[in-house]
Amino acid sequence: MAFFRSRWVQRPGHVAEAGDDRLPAGFRAAGVAAGIKPSGGLDVGLLVNGAPDGVSAARFTASGVLAAPVLVTKERARLDALRAVVVNSGNANAATGRPGLDEAARMQGAAAMAAGVATEHVAVASTGVIGVQLDGQKVVKGLLAANGRLSPDGAGEFSAAIQTTDAFEKRATLDVELPSGRVRLTAQCKGAGMISPRFATMLCFVQTDAALSAETADLLLGVCVKRSFDRVSVDGQLSTNDTVVLMASGRSGVTVAPESEDELRFGEALDVLLRQLALLIVADGEGSERVGRVVVRGGHQPGVDAVARAVANSPLVKTALHGGDPNWGRIAQAVGAALPGTAPLALDIAIEGVQVCSGGMALPVDQAALDAAVAGPEVEYEVGLPGEGADAELFFSDFGHGYITINADYTT
Known part of the structure; x- marks a missing residue:
């Protein structure tokens, strides 16, 4: 099925759905089953940007009850220089006190080792049931397995590993023609319930091989989130775990300069990507038909x-x-x-x-x-x-x- 399927999101002419699912140059991903989900499905995902000079930007829930992974990421990670993301599903690790913070920090450290990056370059995310202690040892074992499965073709596994009550996956692979050259833009997203218009109950991870400055990445992500995930509601309930991360490797060799035609067109592509993902979350609202x-x-x-x-x-x-x-x-x-x-x-x-x-x-x-x-x-x-x-x-x-x-x- 085509990614752009809503009449309310018009795909610009310079944005095309790619003919393959490969991540942008420099990125690898994997998903494994670590025994966190009772169903036995994939529940630990690892996403790595191999570019040492890559940049990033992030946005988080506005909730006053922040989950442990959100706290750990905001306090221990450099949000402008993230090079890896570790995610578990099946457990939100929220309202879990000091033990939950310790487990989130353990996830961050184990992911840093698996990805070969410094701890401060790792974002942590979790989704699932609130108020249940997370077995971080399962996540660590899962990361050991995920490390051996990292691949430029791993977006599908990673996407499956971050889902909870989602009825279908929400991801896209886009090729974007800029005046300075072609870049790739990909994303994996989850969310179906506990979704509020102050921010969607969701996790979303976006990757590009365009070269962005940290300031440009932060500006574009902030503007596009306000027009997408901030504008949806399934049930009006604000999550404890909402996280959006944009990472850029720069491996395409195409530089998106501030206040340029490249920035304008890249921003348009990011905007329609996030708006369609947000609409897919609404369409997948738990039990939703319209x-x-x-x-x-x-x-x-x-x-x-x-x-x-x-x-x-x-x-x-x-x-x-x-x-x-x-x-x-x-x-x-x-x-x-x-x-x-x-x-x-x-x-x-x-x-x-x-x-x-x-x-x-x-x-x-x-x-x-x-x-x-x-x-x-x-x-x-x-x-x-x-x-x-x-x-x-x-x-x-x-x-x-x-x-x-x-x-x-x-x-x-």
């Missing part, structure tokens, strides 16, 4: 952001989306809850381009056409507020019986 997009315009920025989040996180809106029910009254309710006041709000609402409410008053509509419009896999909602000059966008998944089933049995 994806919604809400666009809010007018008013002021805090207001439109609050309205977009209220609509995207509303159980009433999400269940209506799941059932293909164009019940726009639920949207109006969510908007009113986000913007309480004493006077009626002159509100506009459209669903798939069909205007259903204008100035706070219902409009006559072709109900059959409206029912058909919300029956597809993607449904767009537009909200207009009084005033102009601000806008906000959020992607969200529906709520169905599958979400309850998955999360009611998550630890049992």
